[in-house]
Amino acid sequence: MAIFAWSEAKQLDDSLNSLDDFFAFPPQSVQTLTGGLTNRCWKIVDAEGVAYVWRPTTAITKAFSITRHQENQVLSAIELLKIAPKPILLNDKGLLVEWLDGETLSDGLALDSLLRTAISVHQVNTARIPLTPFCFTARVDHYWFQLNEKHRIEPFKSIYQEWRSSPNVKGVDNALCHFDLGGYNLVKNQQGIQIIDWEYAALADPRLDLTLSIAVAQQPLLQSVYRYCQLRGIEDVDTWVEGVQAWLPRSQMMAMLWYLLAHQLWGDASFLEEAEALSHTFCS
Structure with a gap:
């Protein structure tokens, strides 16, 4: 620095x-x-x-x-x-x-600690947060239409077109979501674990936020969802499993577009490599 x-x-x-x-x-x-x-x-x-x-x-x-x-x-x-x-x-x-003084948990943290942190966000009373609910399609369209012709190519185009709509699954109440809950945005100090960088935060389906958090932490999907529901006292586990599984390809597509746009803006080859790696998950 x-x-x-x-x-x-x-x-x-x-x-x-x-x-x-x-x-x-x-x-x-x-x-x-x-x-x-x-x-x-x-x-x-x-x-x-x-x-x-x-x-x-x-x-x-x-x-x-x-x-x-x-x-x-x-x-x-x-x-x-x-x-x-x-x-x-x-x-x-x-x-x-x-x-915020403290130790940034860049190397990650235990699954339970991550899930409890996510729950602390998802259980915030949103009645006093005057935000328009997050629209997944609007967000990915915003990313896509800013891309130049160099980036609007296959297989990115087909993946975007296939997964640009929100999943048709049983709904859960919108919650406050951080949308970037990785160890690099967590600070451990005397207050416990505090969260920084709220720039992507929105009112949204918490299962999308949970999907993103599990992916960043590289934790097993189903095991993490089951444990989240257990910690939060959720009985309708199937609705959460179905929702996370439905959001998974959509979250990967959104991340793919994010990296494509980042590559266009900065020209860093590593961003394009990340986008390509994400596109390969759809092929497999």
């Missing part, structure tokens, strides 16, 4: 200028944060030693249908639960949140 003086950082990222009125004195240090793929965030330590994270609004966040306004709404709604950073300031250039 490169460390800059405040004046230098503002030359690198114009959005930081929007924070001049917030800080009474120039921050003592600013550094880039690694790990975030869809954003270039900054850790800012003010003159008194208080640390924050600046999450800017960029062309990249817009490309992935991310809004800092929605992220702020989610963080504000769950602030008292202390499972996420506290939002500090929102403006048209980005979102300032508190810095």
Whole structure:
């Protein structure tokens, strides 16, 4: 992580200028944060030693249908639960949140810990979260129509067309979903396990969020779903198994499009390799 003086950082990222009125004195240090793929965030330590994270609004966040306004709404709604950073300031250039001290669980964590963390999100009372429910088809269409002709090729095109609709399965109530619940977004500290990077969070079918979380953790699918239902006290296990199995190819297709768009935006060959690897799962 490169460390800059405040004046230098503002030359690198114009959005930081929007924070001049917030800080009474120039921050003592600013550094880039690694790990975030869809954003270039900054850790800012003010003159008194208080640390924050600046999450800017960029062309990249817009490309992935991310809004800092929605992220702020989610963080504000769950602030008292202390499972996420506290939002500090929102403006048209980005979102300032508190810095969470602790150990990032980049190497993953035990299945039960992951599932209990997912449950803590899915059981949040959503009555005070003023979000429009997540629309899977709208999201994958958004990704697809931003791709250029170089990326709208086979087998990507056929996979997208086959799986772009939500599954026709027995419904469950929408829940707050994080949609990127990997160890790299989990911080262990005195509060327990706290969750960062809520930019993809939405009200959605929790079985889709569970599917994504199991895939990221590389855990066995059915065993994980059964254990989730056991921990949460869900009796209608079949509905959850059926839902996760139905969401699996759709979540893989959505991830495939995400990597294609990331490759188009950054040109990093590893993103294309990930998209191709995901496309091969459909062939097998």
